[in-house]
Amino acid sequence: MGRQPCCEKVGLKRGPWTVDEDQKLMNFILNNGIHCWRMVPKLAGLMRCGKSCRLRWTNYLRPDLKRGALSEMEENQIIQLHSRLGNRWSKIAAHFPGRTDNEIKNHWNTRIKKRLKLLGLDPVTHKPIDPPERYHPKDSQATPWEEEEKSLDVGLSDNPCREDLSMAKQDGFDLGLDDNGSAFLSYGMLWEGLDMENMKIQGNPSNSCTTAFSMDGSVYPSLVEESSLLEDSKLYWTHSVDSVPSWSGMHSLEEMFSIGNHK
DNA sequence: AATAACACCAACCGCGCTTGA
DNA sequence: ATCAAGCGCGGTTGGTGTTAT
Numbered sequence A: 001m002g003r004q005p006c007c008e009k010v011g012l013k014r015g016p017w018t019v020d021e022d023q024k025l026m027n028f029i030l031n032n033g034i035h036c037w038r039m040v041p042k043l044a045g046l047m048r049c050g051k052s053c054r055l056r057w058t059n060y061l062r063p064d065l066k067r068g069a070l071s072e073m074e075e076n077q078i079i080q081l082h083s084r085l086g087n088r089w090s091k092i093a094a095h096f097p098g099r100t101d102n103e104i105k106n107h108w109n110t111r112i113k114k115r116l117k118l119l120g121l122d123p124v125t126h127k128p129i130d131p132p133e134r135y136h137p138k139d140s141q142a143t144p145w146e147e148e149e150k151s152l153d154v155g156l157s158d159n160p161c162r163e164d165l166s167m168a169k170q171d172g173f174d175l176g177l178d179d180n181g182s183a184f185l186s187y188g189m190l191w192e193g194l195d196m197e198n199m200k201i202q203g204n205p206s207n208s209c210t211t212a213f214s215m216d217g218s219v220y221p222s223l224v225e226e227s228s229l230l231e232d233s234k235l236y237w238t239h240s241v242d243s244v245p246s247w248s249g250m251h252s253l254e255e256m257f258s259i260g261n262h263k
Numbered sequence B: 001a002a003t004a005a006c007a008c009c010a011a012c013c014g015c016g017c018t019t020g021a
Numbered sequence C: 001a002t003c004a005a006g007c008g009c010g011g012t013t014g015g016t017g018t019t020a021t
Helices: A019-032 A040-044 A050-061 A072-085 A089-093 A101-118 A144-150 A160-171 A187-193 A221-233 A241-246 A250-258
Strands: none
Touching (some): A040 A050, A050 A101, A072 A101
16 A cells, blocks of 8 residues: 555646746745645646645745856855765755755756766765775764764754854865865865866866855855845745745735746 | 757655644 | 654656757
8 A cells, every 4th residue: 555646646737837837826825825735736726736836836936046057156065065964955955045955956966976076086975986995884873974964053044154164164174174184175176176178187276265165254145146136126035935925025026027937 | 950969957756754633 | 652644855757958970
């Protein structure tokens, strides 16, 4: 006896969402908020399952989503967080306001993985490929990232990046040390040294100063841009869909989305 | 110009966790 | 304590666009 399907699939639409469907879902959530995803498609007049609606909202329609490619700084942060947390995309995404776990996961699978391999690093362990074994699972019940998580609060703080800064400082990223105090290559330096066009390591780390973390904490342009953007448009999105009905600036939102964000 | 190979990403699937009856 | 509904997460798939041959 298997698990019952999340919904009755007969007669339900699948595949890419149309503009009309997006508008219906958007309008419904803006006007009513979300209390039960299962009921959303029925009430919104959509021939979709609730799960599909939730995915569409969280990955595409949410007003606080940040559009565009991930910056090099964001990539570096993703790598460092992944080395601590493993494939816990939602936890990693929590450090990137406006980015979804799906987006980060896709980016990891399609780009970062390859880059790490090119650099001779194992995307899973973040260590040089075929190094002498340093991690012995038998020695510990928990994986390295599980151990790491015990000492980390991976939830959102007032300034997630500042939290990361302290993490980085604690763990010696600026010194090129890993969690165990061993020699460790800075991803930022590796990134700078990798000429993706010619696919070769240029190797002048001394010129490479762009790491994920700036110790003065002043260089997070994407966040700065975003916060000013939010201020300008008077949007106060709080990561909680329950707060949808209380947004101010609803008209700005609707205008924004009537322009269309479709492929 | 045709088409094969590759890259990207939206969407789906199924499992596990949480919550409430 | 048990069970089922609902939700969230991570892995995977498939469609579409781009590049190489």
